[in-house]
Amino acid sequence: MRLENKVILITGSATGIGKAIAKRCVAEGARVVVHGLEVDLAAAVVAELGAANAVSHIEDLTSEGCPQRLVDLAIKTFGRLDAIVNNAAMVTQGNIHNTDAAYFMKMISVNTLAPFLLIQAALEELSKTRGSVLNIGSVNAWSGEPDLLPYSISKGALMTMTRNLGDTLMRENGVRVNQINPGWVLTENEARRKREHGLREDWYADLPKMYAPSGRILWPEEIAAAAVYWLADESGPVSGQVMDLEQHPFMGRNPPKDSSTIPSK
Structure with a gap:
């Protein structure tokens, strides 16, 4: 098994991509710290x-001391920490016209500052195991869509942090x-x-080829499969390093004139 005996802390792992990563990690032999905001979902x-x-x-990641409490839980429960996955994120819309300072700062706090503080809190333990950090970003980090402005900026900042710390921490700590x-x-x-945007229940079954050349979008399990490589x-x-996981060359891609449009992803 590719992650045998590793202990991995995964934020935002009660649902979605984080949940899929947690499940795949355990399947590969790891033990995990599940984090989220919903007691029932995390318990499930x-x-x-x-x-075992x-x-x-x-706990809200932006609560003072939360990163250290997550690290302490991993050590108390499993005795070590080999990796963290910064997956938790605030994914909501906003553009240049309707984004105020408080909203922008909240986005940065959740999507950029919280991952930084968790890396900071975990660094001593990760140094002991020559461990790793995997940040979950977004293709929107490269520029993003008009109605995903603060989100895109927060993920762009996360990408810069990955590049910076990827060099610094490998040199200084072997992480x-x-x-x-x-x-x-x-x-x-x-x-x-998408349902809240007015799309039908099975909106994902028939998508324009411009947005899903394969005929479908990605499954969380496919992201989890890629995550294992970086954690192993x-x-x-x-x-x-930053790896984009999408099915088309989104940068510089021009949609055909007759392409259909759908709400922002």
């Missing part, structure tokens, strides 16, 4: 994975820092957002 994940393989912590930028993924929250020893000393 732990029950599915088994108490998982423990949960419910690898990498990032994957998922494209459009069919998570529970994404399905809910097989990725060697590779650090400071």
Whole structure:
């Protein structure tokens, strides 16, 4: 198994991509700290994975001291910490016209500052195990859509942090820092957002080829499969890298004139 005996802390792992990563990590031999905001959902994940393989912590990442409490829980429960996955994120719309300072700062606090503080809190333990950090970004980090302005900026900042710390921490602590930028993924929250936008229940079954050349969008399990490589020893000393996980070359891609449009992903 590719992650045998590793202990991995995964934020935002009660649902969606984080949940899929937690499940895949345990399947590969790891034990995990599940984090989220919903007690019932986190408890369900732990029950599915088994108490010997998982423990949960419910708290807003931006609460003072939360990162250290997550690290302490991993050490208290499993005795070590080999990796953290910064997956938790605030994914809401906003543009140049309707984004105020408070909203912008909240986005940065959740999507950029919280991952930084968790890396900071975990660094001593990760140094002991020559561990790794995997940041979950977004293809929107490269520029983003008009109505995803603050979100895109927060993910762009996360990408810069990955590049910077990927170099610094490998040199100083032997800790690898990498990032994957998922494209459009069919998570529970994404399905809910699209229904709130007025799309039909099965909106994902018939998508314009411009947005889904394969005929479908990505599954959380496919992101989790990619995450395992960066968390496993097989990725060697590779650090400071960002991998985009999407099915089309989104940068510089021009939609055909007759393409259909759908709400932002």
